[in-house]
Every structure is written in structure tokens, then in C-alpha cells.
Amino acid sequence: MLDRAVIDALFPADLPEPEQWEQQYPPRQLPEAAQVTRFAPSPTGFVHIGGIYTATIDRDVATHSGGVYLVRIEDTDQSREVEGALTQFARGFEYFHLAADEDDGHGAYGPYRQSDRERIYLTYVRHLLRQGKAYLCFATKDELAEITARQQAAKVPPGYYGRWAIWRDADPADVAAKLSDGTPYVVRFRAPDDAAKRRVRFTDAIRGELEHEANRNDTVILKSSDQSPRLPTYHFAHAVDDHLMRVNLVVRGDEWISSVPLHLQLFDALGFVPPTYAHIAPLMKQIPGGKRKLSKRNDPEASVDFYLQAGYPAEPVLYYLRGLANGRLAEMPLDAALTTPIRLDQCGAAGPLVDLVKLEDISADYIATLTSRQVFDAVRAWATQHDPELADALNTETDLALRAIAVEREGVDNPRKDLHKWSDFRPAYGFFFPQLFTPLAGTNDQRITPLGVAPDVATSFARDFADGYEHRTDSQEWFNQLRELAATHGFAPTAKEYKNNPDAYAGSIREASQLVRVALTGSTRSPDLHAITQALGADEVLRRLRALGV
CATH class of the missing domain: 1.10.10.350 (Arc Repressor Mutant, subunit A)
Incomplete structure (x- = not known):
């Protein structure tokens, strides 16, 4: 184990101790059953409609329990950040009425962007190094590739663990020599010595009791020392952030279930109480012969921008997503379903199917309940962003537009249902406007x-x-x-x-x-x-x- 002086010399001299962060971010004064949830998008890609689905559950559970719903930007992987992704997140959250109680810009438990929390992470990395629960690793890419090849030849599980972890129990003199030479290093978490023999049991708020093999890998928790800023990996950052932000319920996709053993180890090593995890099933798409995950690469309807550009009103989309989360909500009228609490124990373990035909029917029913003025205002707001020519026609011929929308809508028992989304307006009503209609020749x-x-x-x-x-x-x-x-x-x-x-x-x-x-x-x-x-x-x-x- 390295001498404390050697460890401390790796970090800024004025770096706070953990106690200072604990005082700055004290336990929240909330009702006993209050849930503090977080939606944590990464700007490495554009937001999936599944993100809106998850955030809807996050916000609903927090609100109905008297808790807090926060949005935290997880941007530690800055090399993969996609330009415009954060703008799209903000646009989607605003459109679907998912404003956070706390986010980047307001809230006492920020910053809410991980790239602004470097000093916090460094404090806790140093803390683990001092306790011998983490260590410096100087293994090169070639050495790691060689280890993997030898493991494959030996037909053992791949990874950096046990005797394969060549810097796990290195002589402090060898570490000091590498540091003296300025060799780049990462910081790895030291998995428990008996991890390979353990099983981990935990209670998932959706799936009940689950059991998995314990994590055996010495996972990287702080990226290479030759990078600036010195940012942690997701696994470590989320543990520190969830603790200091006092998150006690993490709703996330089921692809993270396999990471729970590592996350529980990190919480334990840091002396934190872990949150409850609720792993939701992914949204699915029906295909010939079965179904598959809804994919941003293959399915336009997977992207949040698809719904904004097409002009689906937010209310029917949220109603539909809530019905996918809890089937009983799909049987309620829209207004009731939007205010009735979502129950995690009623979220299924199988991925629900996204059916655009059904969504369009729901949306048409919703639009049919609106007044002509409400339809006009919504179409004009959409067209201002997505169809400037139509927006100009609506602004120029407002009275005509209101008369047109009122046809077979006002004063009838069964209003027309020719609008499923706002982009349907031009095909259905564009002929009313002289500037949009070409007379017959x-x-x-x-x-x-x-x-x-x-x-x-x-x-x-x-x-x-x-x-x-x-x-x-x-x-x-x-x-x-x-x-x-x-x-x-x-x-x-x-x-x-x-x-x-x-x-x-x-x-x-x-x-x-x-x-x-x-x-x-x-x-x-x-x-x-x-x-x-x-x-x-x-x-x-x-x-x-x-x-x-x-």
C-alpha cells in the first residue's frame, strides 16, 4: 500500500476531505417515504423516447411521494459528446413537461453536470487510495491485450482481476519509479479478495429479489492521469453523485442489472447507503416473427425529435407511455391517467411494444376534444418551428383558419378526427388557404x-x-x-x-x-x-x- 504522502501528492493540496462534501450536501429534509429520483442523460447521443419514458416514471414517483426529481448530465465521456445533444434534451424535456425540480442552473445539490464535479470525485478517489481500496495501475494497452489473449488461451473469464491484475499488489517502489518517470496511470477499484466466490442478492423495486455473481474485476474508477480534467468513469461517478445528491431510487434500463454487483461494492467501499434500483424493461417494436428493442439507428420513432417534428401533442404521448408502464392507466380517461400515480410494482419485466397506430388513434381522440382555438394555437406553435410557410398562412389568415378548423368540429356530437398530429394539418386543411392552394388549371x-x-x-x-x-x-x-x-x-x-x-x-x-x-x-x-x-x-x-x- 502506498504511503499517504505519496497518494496526497497526486492530488491538489487544497482538495477538501469527504466530511466537507458531506456537510455541503446534507441529508434532505423530506417526508419519510419521499423518493429522490434522477434522470441522468449522457450527451454521447440523442435522447431516445425510452428516455422520456424513464424520466416520466422518475418525475411521477418523486412527485407523488413528496420527493425530488433531478436531472444530472453525465458527461464524463467527453470524447464521445455529440454536438447539440444537450439542446435536444432540453427541447424534449420542455415539450413533454418534464421540467426537473433540480438541474443545471438551480438546486442546492449541484453542480448537476459531472464535468463540473471533478474536485468532488477526486476527494473520494483519494479516500479509497488512502484506505487501500483502490490502486494506481500503469498497465499499457499492449499489456492489457496480452492479458486478454492469455485468458482466452487458458479459457478463463476475461478481465483485470486476481493474478491477472498486474498492478494490484505492486511493490510501492515500482509504483514510485513509474510516478517519477511521469508514466500515465489510471486508478482502479480493488474488488474484494473473495469476490469470485461470492453471490450478490438485492431487491429490485420492479423485479423483486435478484441474484448475480459478485463483481471480480478491478474496474477503472479514475481515467488516465494525462487527461484534463481528471474525470471518473460512470460507475464511480454515479455512486458519488447519487450519495451526495441523496438519491434513494434509481430508475434505469435493465441493461444495467449486470452492473449492480459492482455498484454495490463501490457504495460499500465508500461507506454509502446504496439506493434502491428499479430496472425497467426496454421499449420494443413488433417485427415479423417477433419483437426487438426500439432502435435509434433503425427506427425513426425511437428518437424524441420524431415526435416533436411530426407534432404529436405531448399529452397523448405521455398518456400512452404511462399506459405502457402501468396497464391500468391505459384503461383510464386521459386526464385521470396523467394524474394517477405510476406504481413501480406494476411495471412489467417484459418490454412493452410501441405501436404508432395505437398512439395515432389516441392522439386523434385527444385532438378531437380541443376547441378550434386550442387546435389553432397548437398548430401555429408547431408550424413556427417546423413549417414556416404554414405558420405565415395561419398568422395572415387567422379568422379563415379558425373557420376552417371549426368545420365539423364545433357544435357537433362527433367531431372530425382527421388530425393525429400537427403535421397532418397542412394535408387536411391547407386547401383553405389561398397561399397554400393551387387552383385547378x-x-x-x-x-x-x-x-x-x-x-x-x-x-x-x-x-x-x-x-x-x-x-x-x-x-x-x-x-x-x-x-x-x-x-x-x-x-x-x-x-x-x-x-x-x-x-x-x-x-x-x-x-x-x-x-x-x-x-x-x-x-x-x-x-x-x-x-x-x-x-x-x-x-x-x-x-x-x-x-x-x-
Whole structure:
């Protein structure tokens, strides 16, 4: 074991002792059952929708227990940091109403960014070195590769442990010589001597009692001495941070279950009480023949930006995610499900399937409950970020937009459900706006061709309809003028009569109506035709009819 003076010389002379950090970050004064949770994203990649799922659980459990939900940025692996990742985290957390009680910028237990906590970590690394629970390791990459090759040849578990850990019990004189030469080193945690013979049992808040082999590896806890700043590895940093931030419940993905034995060893070596771990199952995707994890590389819907760019309202997405966490919440109305506590013991051990079709149905149901003004405000906010041309149309034609949205929405028992997300607005309602709609270019326009009406009939019908058009507010009276004109242009009064004698007619009243519909909307499918005319106004109706009647 190294002399204390040698150890202390490796660290800043003014480095605080552990007691000082303990005083700076005292136990929280919270109710006895309060849960302090943390969501700890790493800026080495863009946030997965599973991150929103986890953060939702974190925030809910903390809030309903009278505890604290904090966000801590785990950026110790700075070489892999992705530019813009932290901005995306902030954007996603704001959109999904997951603002933390404490995070980088406010809170008494910060800093909440690991790269700003170097001195804290160094204190506890020094503490373990002084106690002989950690040691300096000068092994080179080549030496580590040689050890791995020899282990493979000997058919023993790979790793840096026991007799394979060549600096574990090194002579202090050899260590001093390396230090004198300025040889770079890392600091490794000294796993318990009997770790290879032990089993670890712990209680998972979701999965119950679990048992695993104890960690045998002398894991690196402080990265190479030739790096600045001197930052720890995730395993060590999270143990120090969770203790000093007084986190008592860690909700994280089940890929971390295998790390629990190491983490428990670190908490024990540091003299900390470990938190309760709750390992959630990953979100899954149905594929032919089975299912697999939802992947950011292969599945667009895995990225949080997918939902923001498409414009899914936050409420139905959160409702859907909460239902994946606890099935009973999926059976509740949305408002109730968003306020009913999530229970960890009802989170399944099998990964729930993400079904976008189901999410879109939920979202459409939600949007159908909103007023025209609420839809307008939400679409405009989305379009400002993602569709500037639409945003300009909404700002220029606000009254028209409100009239358009109100069609078959206001004053009806079953509102339209043509919007599943805000990006659906332009395809569904864009035709209402003159600056977004291209009028038909006469009967040669391909949008007319599928109706099967002779071009000269279509032209004369549209021209005559425009010439005698009356902008009637009564829907039946409005339609009667169309019906009367259709009869004079050779259209059958009913589809049945046309079907019985197709050669005698230019089409049926259906085709005549569809001519007007396509002229006004550019599509054969649209809301109620009379309601559209009332939203557009007489001048715009006539402009579009005359474009067809050219």
C-alpha cells in the first residue's frame, strides 16, 4: 500500500476531505417515504423516447411521494459528446413537461453536470487510495491485450482481476519509479479478495429479489492521469453523485442489472447507503416473427425529435407511455391517467411494444376534444418551428383558419378526427388557404381526370355554376342550386339512375358534387362541402370555380 504522502501528492493540496462534501450536501429534509429520483442523460447521443419514458416514471414517483426529481448530465465521456445533444434534451424535456425540480442552473445539490464535479470525485478517489481500496495501475494497452489473449488461451473469464491484475499488489517502489518517470496511470477499484466466490442478492423495486455473481474485476474508477480534467468513469461517478445528491431510487434500463454487483461494492467501499434500483424493461417494436428493442439507428420513432417534428401533442404521448408502464392507466380517461400515480410494482419485466397506430388513434381522440382555438394555437406553435410557410398562412389568415378548423368540429356530437398530429394539418386543411392552394388549371388538371366526366361538360358546368352562384347559408338550399344545375348539364339525379343507364347521362349528382369538391379543395375527400364554402367565403369559392371553368 502506498504511503499517504505519496497518494496526497497526486492530488491538489487544497482538495477538501469527504466530511466537507458531506456537510455541503446534507441529508434532505423530506417526508419519510419521499423518493429522490434522477434522470441522468449522457450527451454521447440523442435522447431516445425510452428516455422520456424513464424520466416520466422518475418525475411521477418523486412527485407523488413528496420527493425530488433531478436531472444530472453525465458527461464524463467527453470524447464521445455529440454536438447539440444537450439542446435536444432540453427541447424534449420542455415539450413533454418534464421540467426537473433540480438541474443545471438551480438546486442546492449541484453542480448537476459531472464535468463540473471533478474536485468532488477526486476527494473520494483519494479516500479509497488512502484506505487501500483502490490502486494506481500503469498497465499499457499492449499489456492489457496480452492479458486478454492469455485468458482466452487458458479459457478463463476475461478481465483485470486476481493474478491477472498486474498492478494490484505492486511493490510501492515500482509504483514510485513509474510516478517519477511521469508514466500515465489510471486508478482502479480493488474488488474484494473473495469476490469470485461470492453471490450478490438485492431487491429490485420492479423485479423483486435478484441474484448475480459478485463483481471480480478491478474496474477503472479514475481515467488516465494525462487527461484534463481528471474525470471518473460512470460507475464511480454515479455512486458519488447519487450519495451526495441523496438519491434513494434509481430508475434505469435493465441493461444495467449486470452492473449492480459492482455498484454495490463501490457504495460499500465508500461507506454509502446504496439506493434502491428499479430496472425497467426496454421499449420494443413488433417485427415479423417477433419483437426487438426500439432502435435509434433503425427506427425513426425511437428518437424524441420524431415526435416533436411530426407534432404529436405531448399529452397523448405521455398518456400512452404511462399506459405502457402501468396497464391500468391505459384503461383510464386521459386526464385521470396523467394524474394517477405510476406504481413501480406494476411495471412489467417484459418490454412493452410501441405501436404508432395505437398512439395515432389516441392522439386523434385527444385532438378531437380541443376547441378550434386550442387546435389553432397548437398548430401555429408547431408550424413556427417546423413549417414556416404554414405558420405565415395561419398568422395572415387567422379568422379563415379558425373557420376552417371549426368545420365539423364545433357544435357537433362527433367531431372530425382527421388530425393525429400537427403535421397532418397542412394535408387536411391547407386547401383553405389561398397561399397554400393551387387552383385547378382547367379540365386538363389531373385532379379532375379520375371523375370520368367529359372535359367540355366539366368546363361548362363549372362556368355556369360560377355565373349563377348564390352563396346560400342554408345547406339544403345551397345544394339545391347545385342539383338543379347538374340536371341541366345531363347529370342523373341519383347514383342509382346513372348506374342503370350510364349512356344516358354525363354522370350522377355524385360526380357533379365531386367536380365542385375538387375545384374547391383539390381532392375528392374533404369535410362537408357546404361548410367548406362558408369557411372560404363567396369570393374565394368563385375564384376556384372559374379556374376550372376556363
